[in-house]
Amino acid sequence: MEEFYRNKTIFVTGSTGFLGSMLVEKLLRSFPDISKLYMLARMKGTMNLIERSEEYFKDPVFERMIALNPNYYEKVSWIEGDLTMPRLNLSEDDMAIIKTVDIVIHLGASIKMKNPLHEMIKNNLFGTAELLKICLDNKNIKCFMYVSSAYSYARKSCSRIEEKIYEPILKPETLLDISNALTNGELDEIENVLMQDWPNSYTFIKTAAEYHCDTFKDQMSIGIFRPGTITSSYSEPYPVWVKSKAGILGAIILTVTKVLPSYYVDKKAMSHAVPVDMTANALIASTYDVIQNKSKDTKIYNYTSNNNPITFYDSFIIATKNKGTSIITYNYYWNAIKMFTLLYLPYLFMDIFRYFTLQKPKYLRLYEKISDFIEAILYFNNKSLIIDNDNLENIWDTLSQHDKELVPFDLRVIDWIDYFNNVPYGIEKYYGIKMKI
Template identity: 30%
Template structure:
């Protein structure tokens, strides 16, 4: 649970009340994993832009899909996320210091020289890297999300200047509970049992299902296991768990609506907005917890700066359901509002149908999506054009299937600690690092969200 006590901290360790968030990072070096991902890029850009006197930001880079590490760094720096840095302070991009390795390997696959640099210089670690494939098998999820975390924590224990270790988890790792608090929940399976299962050449599906114990997928289980490993092995390292819900495009920074992939719910929301998906499995009153990416990065950066030297783990839910709840029906209304305001309203109402009956899901999907797509493809074929609509439907239905668990249920994630954290900031830091979504206005955000999808993902101005 979030620790508000100063247990064991000496006066010398207590940060001055007037110290700003940027002051905390001044002269310090930070290590971030997962910087080539959506969330990792947001962390990296915000630290460089708003903490001007930060010393270096070490980033873990590995080879991927045939790209060498040099090309990956070049591609990273060319990303639209760094537009304002390139425009105003391009020299600060030189603070990005790549170290080449692999989260899946012992000691992160780092060279001895890079290990020594991190051990001597790093004060704050943000472990953001994760395999977020909700379809992944158990071994794939555990290798990166569980064992990768063990590798990072072991390296942290060797860091001589380390002030705090921030682990980015997920709000959905304990979904057997309907109202989730900011605390570490008990795990119904021993870590040793999971390791033994991992050593087996073939995984029994029944044992995997038993391990999941009501969790939606191996991603959620692997994040829960990683949390428990950290809780049992962090020793005297101050630890923070950040639990974001469904991360969506930015509200304000680095630019309104910024996104770099159809990640999480964005693909399904876009499909509904563009009317290639008309059916959602679930009750329209179910809460769907969306959180803009900049609130997650701000919360993490602020929490690290305000950390207390305690053996208790501070847990922060980066979520909207307990403060600014949004329902599935509410998202549908936002889609219809935006389309109407842009004179793109549908003549077929409602735009989206909600049902908790599989039979109705199948029937409505056939009538409203598959049949029109088949007819459209048939027309394209007859006129000598390449059919495409059934292929689009295949992708849409696959994405919808993955998210069925989340749309057909409802949770409330408490975020009292996040609110208290924001309340503790100076007026200037509240403006620079908004981290509690109590100020979100959904109408404004969805305008920004859809513009961002058009600009950054669909490449249409």
């Protein structure tokens, strides 16, 4: 696999996120002979791209890579752009670069599941459509890999997600046309009708974006990578490195810091947990597989812990050292009552006190954020889903021993008890959040 990636030019969106950072680290550390790694980034305040790059590579995740590959910066080139803008707001020179790269890995997306539909269309569908149009002019492209989610077709009525393209209730082109024709307010008004079988706008739009990618399969090799619930690193470059507060990680933080008074979860709901370093390895292997097979059909890669499962409940209880048991609630309405009486009311009274002491109220806004987060993960904590993952298992079985050591992603080796026991220490080390364990 090292030889395969030698001299390849790779364009990555979403490189500043959790999985994106890990992917960049792995490529620069384990595949130092890639020709160039182009990374799309938006402007951040008044920082230019050089300053942004310096800040980015200060993250502890890159320390080992920099020690092994001190000239890494020669391989890296930042491209200023915006996935919410036409043509990604790229300059002509940058457009020309993307039209010559070998591999495009499209990670960029909003994961704020409570976002209204109009924002999800803009953030997660429009940018994908624009990038695909740009890539149509690339005669050199060997793979367009779209990073989706194992929950991309996680409807309320769904019990199994297969490795196939699902047809959305509205075609992507129709959604984009509606988005252009209606105001945000008008689109919000019909949101519930459109998404009545979906738990949130995130999964709804992921289905549409995947379908849109599939329509380009005759023009370029398309792959769709669907990871499960991404968690702290397993071993690379260091154990329990973390750069995310999403999903189970957020619930662990809120519990161990004694903020969350109640957590509604189904004991049988599988977490489909996948450590971020293994996920990056699986993504690299999937991209390799798409190019090697040269299939005319879009290849889907679900990446979940089916063969070494752990429930949300167990991962939560292990990580909180059983402290989470006291707040676990199995009834939706009882959970709502506890959240209201044990969190909302105290926060309300604290804000009233702040108001009368001439301080700016802040606790009800904090309650709203916590409540939105808990509601966003509610479906995933309480839905028993079977997610097929045969394609990546087949890749693993055919890899040489050298490649298995180069990109380890076999989740069957993980001792989940040992792993989740250590997750809070990673949160404390890399986030500086004091975990009372």
